[in-house]
Amino acid sequence: MSSHLNSSLSGFAICLLVFWCGTWCVHLLAIFYGKLKLHKKSVSSCPNEIPLPGVSILKPLMGTDPNLEQNLETFFIMDYPVYELLFCIEDSIDPAIDIVQNLMTKYPQVEASLYTGGSKVGVNPKINNMVPGYAAAKYELFMISDSGIRMKSDTLLDMVNNMTEKYALVHQMPFTCDREGFAATFEKIFFGTVQSRIYLSADLLGINCHTGMSCLLRKCVIDELGGLKIFGCYLAEDFFIAKAIKDKGWKMRISNQPAMQNSGICNINSFQERLIRWAKLRVAMVPTTILLEPLSECMLLGALASWSAGLLFSWDPLVFYLVHVLTWCLSDWILLSIVQNGAFPFHKLEYVIGWLLREISGPYLFLHALWNSEITWRRRTYKLHWGGIAYELPYTKKPIS
Incomplete structure (x- = not known):
């Protein structure tokens, strides 16, 4: 014994x-x-090459935080030739509407539209919010970008360059901007260690690790699946969008630049609640x-x-x-x-x-x-x-x- x-x-x-x-x-x-993948320099197409495709950018918003205006403004000043901004806000009295309208007035040369009210297609409030904007999107590629994301001038170019022939989804690995305070340090350590370790190794091995805070997709593929509304029954719509794309035989990968989260509200308790929800x-x-x-x-x-x-x-x-x-x-x-x-x-x-x-x-x-x-x-x-x-x-x- x-x-x-x-x-x-x-x-x-x-x-x-x-x-x-x-x-x-x-x-x-x-x-x-x-070391091999991240922070490679994005290069614009040469004049003799095929023009860059247009991109429709869906921005679902709900409420405001101290950094919202500066985060949204980075989308108006991107170095990319053809794109449209589709702001989706569920509540018609949401204070985010004023911020969006002020930016649309400040940058009239940027094609931007505002959609309010959403459309009830499931339990997922983010999907419900984005459905009207998705229906109006006119370009072959569309991007979903959360309210707390801050863009570098060449981020969209980098994502489009990664969207090669066999790929239908390019997503950004979550990270954070430099902010003051220990809570910001804690968030940066989490996303730069635990989250990055899983994200990078999973992407290398072809495992579904998609988080939907910043991603670029082929609209024809999502339309073929039934549109965004099909994923309204899930809270983790990002995981199931990626799964459906892979089941259709398409590939996905991360871009060279991480997604720079820049929420103006940063504290340990709220972040830990976020981690519990993800778990x-x-x-x-x-x-x-x-x-x-x-x-x-x-x-x-x-x-x-x-x-x-x-x-x-x-x-x-x-x-x-x-x-x-x-x-x-x-x-x-x-x-x-x-x-x-x-x-x-x-x-x-x-x-x-x-x-x-x-x-x-x-x-x-x-x-x-x-x-x-x-x-x-x-x-x-x-x-x-x-x-x-x-x-x-x-x-x-x-x-x-």
């Missing part, structure tokens, strides 16, 4: 170390692919996430690998664990440096504190997501079914105590 137990434990330990090695392979893939969506769409995601966390995986190394090789578990954590922290610093592509707006000590907070809080936030499957998003509450289909829960007013 004892030998059978020892054999089983050894087999389990071997599996854990194999998984640990695989995780480090993901680290290396992300670092090398990031709930991942669990509903890909149930294997329940097991694989916690095991890929630095602290938990390091503890399990340390135990395995001690059992199999009689190595000191504490030393193994400390080396594991230190190496993970350093590799994340390297990856973050590649994604940042310039000087950091914070000191190394701030990085270490932010990195430790992220790694320690990660498993807790994931467990929190498993505890309650309801999702609160933009003052609405939703319930998820397995497979990602969602339905909205009726609003119930809380009793006054």
Whole structure:
């Protein structure tokens, strides 16, 4: 009985170390692919080449934040020959309307339209908001861009250059602009390490990792699928749009430039709530996430690998664990440096504190997501079914105590 137990434990330990090695392979893939792919210079077409295609840009908006106007203005001054801006706002009294109209007056040479009211086609408020703008889009390529995105002058050109013959979706890897405060540092560390590691390695391996905050699509392909309204039954419409495109035989990839999020509202609590919401969506769409995601966390995986190394090789578990954590922290610093592509707006000590907070809080936030499957998003509450289909829960007013 004892030998059978020892054999089983050894087999389990071997599996854990194999998984640990695989995780480090993901680290290396992300670092090398990031170095190869990110921040390449975009080049305009030569006069003798085929003209660049027109692009219809859908901007779903809801409410305002301190950076909204400057973020939207970057879309009016892009270095791209032919595009239209389609602003979609659900509420006709939304304060974002004034900002949009002021910018349209300031840049009359830019083709821009405003659509209000939306169209109820499902539970997803973003899709409902964009349907009128999508119906009016006139170019062969269209872009979906969230309100918090800030564009560089050549970002659209870079995305179009990546939309070659066999591709129907080009998306940007999420990152953040330089902003002040520890919450901004925490966000930058998350998107430049955990998120970038998954995003880069998944793109290299052809795995669906699409997030819809900034993406370029072929309109004919989406029309063939039934239009944007077909995805209104999902909250994670981005995942299912990418899945449908791949099922049709088209390819997708990331652009050379990350998506620069520049929300003017930045605090730890709201960002962690955002992470919990994303975790709930991942669990509903890909149930294997329940097991694989916690095991890929630095602290938990390091503890399990340390135990395995001690059992199999009689190595000191504490030393193994400390080396594991230190190496993970350093590799994340390297990856973050590649994604940042310039000087950091914070000191190394701030990085270490932010990195430790992220790694320690990660498993807790994931467990929190498993505890309650309801999702609160933009003052609405939703319930998820397995497979990602969602339905909205009726609003119930809380009793006054």
